[in-house]
Amino acid sequence: MAIVTEYYLLLSAAVFCIGLYGILTRESALLFLMSVELMLNAANINFVAFAFYWGNLTGQVFSLFTMALAAAEVAVGIGIILVLYRNFDGIDVTEAATMRW
Amino acid sequence: MTSRPRLATDVNYVNGIAALALFAVLAYVFVTAGLEPPRGFGEGSIVASIGYAMFDMLELVPDGHGTTEGFLVAFLTIAVVLDAALDGAVMLARRDDEGGSVQAATDGGRPVDGATDATETEATEPAGGDA
Numbered sequence: 001m002a003i004v005t006e007y008y009l010l011l012s013a014a015v016f017c018i019g020l021y022g023i024l025t026r027e028s029a030l031l032f033l034m035s036v037e038l039m040l041n042a043a044n045i046n047f048v049a050f051a052f053y054w055g056n057l058t059g060q061v062f063s064l065f066t067m068a069l070a071a072a073e074v075a076v077g078i079g080i081i082l083v084l085y086r087n088f089d090g091i092d093v094t095e096a097a098t099m100r101w
Numbered sequence: 102m103t104s105r106p107r108l109a110t111d112v113n114y115v116n117g118i119a120a121l122a123l124f125a126v127l128a129y130v131f132v133t134a135g136l137e138p139p140r141g142f143g144e145g146s147i148v149a150s151i152g153y154a155m156f157d158m159l160e161l162v163p164d165g166h167g168t169t170e171g172f173l174v175a176f177l178t179i180a181v182v183l184d185a186a187l188d189g190a191v192m193l194a195r196r197d198d199e200g201g202s203v204q205a206a207t208d209g210g211r212p213v214d215g216a217t218d219a220t221e222t223e224a225t226e227p228a229g230g231d232a
């Protein structure tokens with residue numbers, strides 16, 4: 001007895017919308033990163049759900065690559081946040097509004 | 102004075118309504134999509150098949166797992182990307198004004214000697230907003 005795919009999709013949509021709300025609302029760069037991770041993981045849930053739906057493992061393998069890309073993105077993102085904190089004395093993303101300062 | 106997380110009350114509720122509307126649209130589409138029951142995987146270890154697919158050893162994958170493509174090139178590309186991300190993070194995080202070894206600049210939340218103005222103001226800021 002397998003769980004129907006719609007439930008996975010609803011979970012994925014909920015996680016994605018929570019991440020979207022976090023990006024629209026928050027001003028701290030760290031919470032921005034967390035929200036982006038939520039949206040990426042919503043895509044991962046879809047990959048795994050449809051891999052099970054079609055009986056094809058390619059989605060699961062691809063979700064592993066997505067996780068690795070998310071790790072790389074977080075590494076660079078935290079480096080950027082460090083520079084942001086050093087230059088603006090804070091990690092409020094609304095303060096860093098220009099490319100040069 | 103701790104700095105535990107508090108429930109944000111000054112949020113923009115329009116954004117919440119927008120996110121909820123998106124969720125409603127997505128949920129409507131998903132529920133009315135008419136998906137069949139999932140096909141599932143056949144016999145055999147799924148984890149082992151993932152490993153075989155990742156290293157182009159497709160002849161070892163059972164037929165029920167449906168993996169018909171190898172991911173060795175993608176695996177190596179991701180390895181290079183992770184390495185580049187590590188280098189980029191180190192390059193961004195390095196202080197170039199000191200020259201010597203990089204010291205941890207954390208103060209643990211306490212005012213310490215030599216703390217900058219930013220940490221001082223941050224340390225005293227939550228005291229005003231505490232109810």
